[in-house]
Amino acid sequence: MKRRKVSNLLGLAVLSSLMERPMHPYEVASVLRARGKEADMEIKIGSLYTVVGNLARHGFIEVAESGREGALPERTVYRITDAGREELLDWVRELISTPQAEPRRFKAGLSVFAVVGPDQAAALLRERLAALEQGTEALRAAAAEHAAFVPRLFLVEDEYEIAMREAEQAWVRALLEELTSGSFPGLAEWRAWETTGQAPAATPGPKDRGAPPAN
CATH class of the missing domain: 1.10.10.10 (Winged helix-like DNA-binding domain superfamily/Winged helix DNA-binding domain)
Structure with a gap:
């Protein structure tokens, strides 16, 4: 940059x-x-x-x-x-x-959201989803109002913002579905962590598993 x-x-x-x-x-x-x-x-x-x-x-x-x-x-x-x-x-x-890495508060929260437990995580995601939907509707209405007298050339950033918000909403809905349906991997261990305070054992990474066996 x-x-x-x-x-x-x-x-x-x-x-x-x-x-x-x-x-x-x-x-x-x-x-x-x-x-x-x-x-x-x-x-x-x-x-x-x-x-x-x-x-x-x-x-x-x-x-x-x-x-x-x-x-x-x-x-x-x-x-x-x-x-x-x-x-x-x-x-x-x-x-x-040129894409550039930008600090994202939501991403930072997701990186540690295991600490709140699955039920609270789902509640927080529902709260975020409602706010996103409300904000997107307001942005869409404002964009439509501006489009009545401002050329689209000066409004494409609104289209981008709406598209990004809709993509985030779709992702949050999918994650919520996994949490509420019980299909999220390791959900039982996550609940146990919330109850006992004992963090689940980390899954060994490639370096921890040693070299593949020789043929």
Whole structure:
């Protein structure tokens, strides 16, 4: 992964917005919110101005015009530079083409979920599944609402998020079925561990089994 001068993903959104036309930071925020980008990143004016300042300092954007109307604060409009266009395109190419390991809280929980016992594990998975289903429906409704006035080109990340959530839901349902039907391997040993506190013996790995017998 390339080390970038401005790594905050809000910078990616700012550069993308300024590719369309020069804008004031408030206008950038309005455009991002209108397109539903708050689902992907937190859009705070303070953070936005910090990112804009960093992009300008590194030459990715520059002041297009600046002025003041009456007692209103000075209004600065920014435009993207050639260096900014190159950075944006390179950044997008990397994000789309290169898978990267990202910390996953759910995966971390699964790595140790044996400690809660099968019944509690099933209850927790049901709780997660309900939250996933509710969140996916809300995301699907928001995507449909945005699709009425935003081109699909700017909404494909919503399609991806919905697909990923649906895939996770399918996996959680399958695991729940194994736990509740009793088909999950080692379920009896897991229950015994919960009751007695005695962890089941580890299954020997290939290195522990020794070399295969000679023919």
